Amino acid sequence: MPDRTARAALGLAAVLLSTLTACGLDAPDPVSGLKDDIRHVPRKTAPATRPHLVKQCSAEDVRVGHSSTTGSRGHRRTRTWYTTEHRRTCHDVRQGTESYTKEIRPERWCVRLDDVNGDRGQDDVWFRVDHGDYTEALIARYHTRLRLDSATRTVYC
Secondary structure, eight states: OHHHHHHHHHHHHHHHHHHHHHHHTSSOOOEEEEEEEEEEEOOEEEEEEEEEEEEEEEEEEEEEEEEEEESOGGGOEEEEEEEEEEEEEEEEEEEEEEEEEEEEEOOEEEEEEESGGGOTTOOSEEEEEOHHHHHHHHHSOTTOEEEETTOEEESOO
């Protein structure tokens, strides 16, 4: 038994460690550089249809037998009685189609920087940023030093 407990504890510790490590990697390090260019890629959507599912339920009454035994050895007696139980089963059934707006491409904001983190050799590097950093870059003049807190490096925008 202690072996199972130890294995379970090790498994739980491994899951917790991987979860905490993954959560810690979500926040990118801030990036600084000179503003070179900005680009906004709008959200692209298209109308689409999908099956419309409706929950359909059916009820039935089932006769269930019960028994109880009293006594011991030669004086044993079994009493049987029946009750009616109400059972309900539900499942999804397709009923026509429904229209919705399908997102083909999410909205993106990008900033291109020169001299990334003070390295003069790193020019024309694109970073995907959130709307706040994009607005800050939009207002800034060309080749003004920017600090992007939500920057994720990307090959293109």
